[in-house]
Every structure is written in C-alpha cells, then in structure tokens.
Amino acid sequence: MDTSSKVDDEKSLLARSHDDDSAFVQLYRSHYDAVFRYCAHRLFERAKAEDVTSEVFLKVVENINGFKGNEKQFRCWLYKVATNAVNSNLRKAARRKRLLKFACEHSNGQDANCAVPAEKFALLREAVLTLKPRYQTIITLRFFENLKLTEIAEVLGSSPGTVRSQLTRALAKLRKVLAAEFTNQR
Amino acid sequence: MNDNERQFEDFVSNIKFDDIPDPDHRNKLEQDLLRVLTKQPRHKQQPLKIWRIIMKTKMAKSATAAVIIVAFVLSITFFNNSTSKVWAIEQSIEALSRYNAILFEGSELFLGENGQLQMRDVKTWTVANEDQTKVEKERHEVDGVPTIVTNGVETWRYDPQTNTVIKNRPYGTPESWIGSHFFEQLSAFHEEGVINDWKVTYGKDPVTGRQRIFLTVAWFDKRYNGPRSMWFEFDVESKLLVSMKQWENSNWEGPSRIVSEKITYYENLPDELFEFEIPEGAKVIEE
Numbered sequence: 032m033d034t035s036s037k038v039d040d041e042k043s044l045l046a047r048s049h050d051d052d053s054a055f056v057q058l059y060r061s062h063y064d065a066v067f068r069y070c071a072h073r074l075f076e077r078a079k080a081e082d083v084t085s086e087v088f089l090k091v092v093e094n095i096n097g098f099k100g101n102e103k104q105f106r107c108w109l110y111k112v113a114t115n116a117v118n119s120n121l122r123k124a125a126r127r128k129r130l131l132k133f134a135c136e137h138s139n140g141q142d143a144n145c146a147v148p149a150e151k152f153a154l155l156r157e158a159v160l161t162l163k164p165r166y167q168t169i170i171t172l173r174f175f176e177n178l179k180l181t182e183i184a185e186v187l188g189s190s191p192g193t194v195r196s197q198l199t200r201a202l203a204k205l206r207k208v209l210a211a212e213f214t215n216q217r
Numbered sequence: 218m219n220d221n222e223r224q225f226e227d228f229v230s231n232i233k234f235d236d237i238p239d240p241d242h243r244n245k246l247e248q249d250l251l252r253v254l255t256k257q258p259r260h261k262q263q264p265l266k267i268w269r270i271i272m273k274t275k276m277a278k279s280a281t282a283a284v285i286i287v288a289f290v291l292s293i294t295f296f297n298n299s300t301s302k303v304w305a306i307e308q309s310i311e312a313l314s315r316y317n318a319i320l321f322e323g324s325e326l327f328l329g330e331n332g333q334l335q336m337r338d339v340k341t342w343t344v345a346n347e348d349q350t351k352v353e354k355e356r357h358e359v360d361g362v363p364t365i366v367t368n369g370v371e372t373w374r375y376d377p378q379t380n381t382v383i384k385n386r387p388y389g390t391p392e393s394w395i396g397s398h399f400f401e402q403l404s405a406f407h408e409e410g411v412i413n414d415w416k417v418t419y420g421k422d423p424v425t426g427r428q429r430i431f432l433t434v435a436w437f438d439k440r441y442n443g444p445r446s447m448w449f450e451f452d453v454e455s456k457l458l459v460s461m462k463q464w465e466n467s468n469w470e471g472p473s474r475i476v477s478e479k480i481t482y483y484e485n486l487p488d489e490l491f492e493f494e495i496p497e498g499a500k501v502i503e504e
Contacts, residue, residue, distance in 0.1 A: 052254045064238045071236040081242045202221045
C-alpha cells in the first residue's frame with residue numbers, strides 16, 4: 032500500500048470510527064503498539080504501562096465523537112491523552128515512593144523494596160524520573176518515539192522553540208546525573 | 218542533532234526495554250473497548266434525512282433560525298455552568314508543574330504599632346526546589362522594601378524600623394511551594410477526608426471577562442496547620458492559579474491573612490534577584 036492510500040484509509044477510518052465500531056477497532060489496532068511503547072518508555076514497567084494504555088483507550092472511546100481533527104492530529108491527541116495519564120500515574124507513584132522511602136529509612140533497608148537497582152536500565156530510569164514530568168515527556172517523545180520538535184510542541188500545546196530549549200535543559204540535567212555513563216561511552 | 222542529543226541517543230540505544238506489546242493484553246483491551254462502545258450512544262445518520270425534508274418549507278426555515286438565535290444567546294448566558302464539565306484539579310496540577318518560579322503580588326495582614334491589624338502591600342518572588350515541594354529561593358518585599366531574601370544558601374531578614382539585618386546560614390523554615398505539589402497534597406487531603414470543606418464554583422473575571430473557577434477549602438486538623446480556610450481562583454483556559462486568599466480560621470471569617478491578587482509564572486528567575494544588598498548603615502547580626 033502506498034503512503035497516500037494509507038493516509039486516505041486512516042482518514043476514512045477516523046471519520047467512520049464515530050459511528051462504526053469495527054472502524055474504531057481498526058484504528059485502535061493501528062495505534063495500540065505506539066501508545067503502549069510510549070507508556071512503557073515513560074513508566075519503565077510493563078504492568079503499569081498496560082494499565083495506563085487501557086486508561087488511554089478508554090478515554091479515547093469516551094471522547095472520539097468530539098474529536099474533529101485529521102489523522103496527524105489524532106496521533107498527537109493520543110500522545111496528549113497518554114501524557115496526562117502517565118503524569119497522573121507518576122504523581123501517585125511519587126506519593127507512594129515517599130511513603131516507601133520513609134518506611135525504608137525506618138527499617139534499616141532490610142525490606143526487599145528498599146534494594147537499590149544497579150543495571151544501566153535502572154540508572155536511566157532513576158535519571159529520567161528525576162526530571163519534571165514535562166521534561167520526561169519531551170525526552171521520551173524525542174528519543175524513544177522519534178517525534179519531531181513540531182509534533183512534540185503540538186502534543187504539549189507549546190511552541191517548537193520552547194520545546195527545543197526545554198529539551199536542551201532536560202539533556203543537561205540528565206548529563207549531570209548520568210555523567211559517568213556518558214564519559215564511559217567516549 | 219547536537220552532541221548532547223547524539224550522546225544520549227547512543228546511551229539509550231544500548232538499553233533493552235521491556236516494550237514489546239503483549240497480544241493478550243491488546244486483545245483483552247479490544248474486547249473491553251467493544252463492550253464500552255456497545256453501551257455508548259453513537260451518531261445516527263437517519264435523523265439528517267428527516268431534517269432535510271422538514272427544512273424545505275420557508276416557515277420551518279424561519280422558525281429554525283429563530284430557535285438557533287435563542288439557543289445561541291442562552292448558551293452564552295449559561296456558559297458558566299458548562300465549564301464545570303471541563304475542569305478538574307488534576308488539570309491545574311499539570312499546568313502548574315510546568316513552572317518553577319512564581320511572583321505573588323498582593324497584601325498581608327500585620328499587627329501595627331497601634332495594636333491594630335492592618336494590611337500592607339507585598340510582593341514575593343519564589344523559585345521552587347528541584348522536586349517542586351518547597352520554596353528554595355525567595356524575595357519578599359513589603360511596600361517595596363526587601364524584608365526576607367534567601368538564595369537557598371543564605372537568608373537575610375531585614376527590619377527597616379531598626380535598620381537591622383539578621384543573616385542566617387540556612388533558610389530556617391522553608392515555605393511550602395504553592396505549585397502543583399501543594400494542590401496535589403490538598404487534593405490528597407480532600408480524598409482522605411482531612412479537608413472538611415471543598416467547593417468548586419464558576420464565574421468570570423469582572424475586568425477581563427475570562428472564565429474562572431473558584432475553589433474554596435477549609436480544614437480544622439492541627440497536624441496540617443489548621444484551622445485554615447483558603448480561596449483559590451483558577452483561569453479556565455490556562456488552568457493556572459491566578460489569585461488566592463488565606464484565613465487563619467476555618468470559616469473564611471474576617472480579613473484574610475494573605476491575599477495574592479496577581480500571580481505571574483516564570484520558568485526561572487535571575488539569581489541576582491535573590492541576593493541581598495545590605496542597606497547603608499544597617500547593623501548586621503550573623504546567627
């Protein structure tokens with residue numbers, strides 16, 4: 032299938048999905064993987080990513096009739112809904128983490144939950160999670176989902192220039208946290 | 218792509234994520250969505266044809282035009298009520314989390330020399346700490362004179378009456394950051410039942426006409442600095458907090474302890490703002 036017919040196909044899928052369940056299911060199938068991967072890259076945990084992906088598509092089902100944009104805007108809208116759901120999940124997790132930290136400090140680190148993960152993956156997770164949710168979103172969309180700055184700007188309701196400067200700031204912060212890893216790569 | 222971006226891309230390219238979608242979850246979710254879809258009312262094409270037949274007569278067209286005009290006027294009149302469906306505290310928490318620095322302009326209550334409670338003009342520039350839980354840097358001006366300045370390492374407290382500066386090494390009691398974390402906590406207290414009054418109303422800014430959300434909260438619990446009552450005004454469009462008031466009782470009674478009539482948001486503020494210049498002839502006490 033060439034690109035133009037794929038776009039036409041998606042356009043008609045979007046239009047039909049308002050009143051045709053099978054069209055909505057096709058639309059869901061073509062976007063599920065991207066949404067799940069985005070959630071997995073933001074949350075670093077499969078189970079959480081699956082929960083949030085479900086939340087995202089349930090919101091999409093509730094609001095699809097109100098969506099009036101084109102296919103590209105639909106993709107940005109999906110990332111926007113996913114970003115809000117991920118951020119809300121992270122906020123709840125941060126609250127839990129604070130409680131867990133308090134518990135760890137009072138149990139001399141004997142609890143299994145207090146173990147410090149040491150792999151590179153854990154290192155990246157720790158580093159990314161120190162960023163503000165907005166910076167986390169920018170890093171994930173840019174490096175894991177390969178979105179252009181203009182697309183990220185659309186997801187965040189911001190300008191590409193602002194996204195560019197926030198990306199630079201986020202990277203500078205990550206660089207500080209991951210300084211040793213960056214040096215080893217050279 | 219610059220060097221920093223390339224380096225980070227190299228770093229993440231070597232990391233294995235558990236990000237392969239599970240077909241079982243995909244199929245299960247698809248079934249769940251289909252169940253929701255069947256319960257949900259969908260658009261129907263049929264009424265459109267009937268509509269076109271009715272609209273053939275002139276009288277029907279005129280009557281419809283009149284109805285549309287009335288509906289338009291009514292929709293503007295009752296817009297305030299419709300905004301209730303679009304705002305949730307989570308939206309404001311998300312909007313506030315984008316800003317690291319805030320300027321509050323308003324007034325505060327103080328005990329005057331005559332023993333009477335009086336209001337005075339205050340301006341407070343604040344910058345949050347790393348995780349936006351506390352104020353790290355602050356400049357508090359009373360009637361244009363800086364009375365508390367902290368750069369996160371040193372704090373200066375100035376008393377213009379005695380021309381004395383007290384210099385403390387750490388910032389003794391960091392204020393809680395009135396940003397996303399504050400409202401997140403407030404929302405959590407509400408969920409846990411700590412807050413005994415939580416009310417959302419809708420209206421307009423009388424000057425600009427912009428849609429506003431008003432949140433009033435109150436609590437007695439002494440563990441959370443109670444009794445307290447607060448009033449917050451959020452902008453519907455930006456979801457940001459635009460003004461607030463605080464009372465040291467749980468009934469919004471008497472003059473407010475703090476009033477912030479104007480709140481401006483910044484991504485950051487210059488460090489120079491948080492350095493204190495010792496006034497000429499001032500006595501400096503280091504603690």
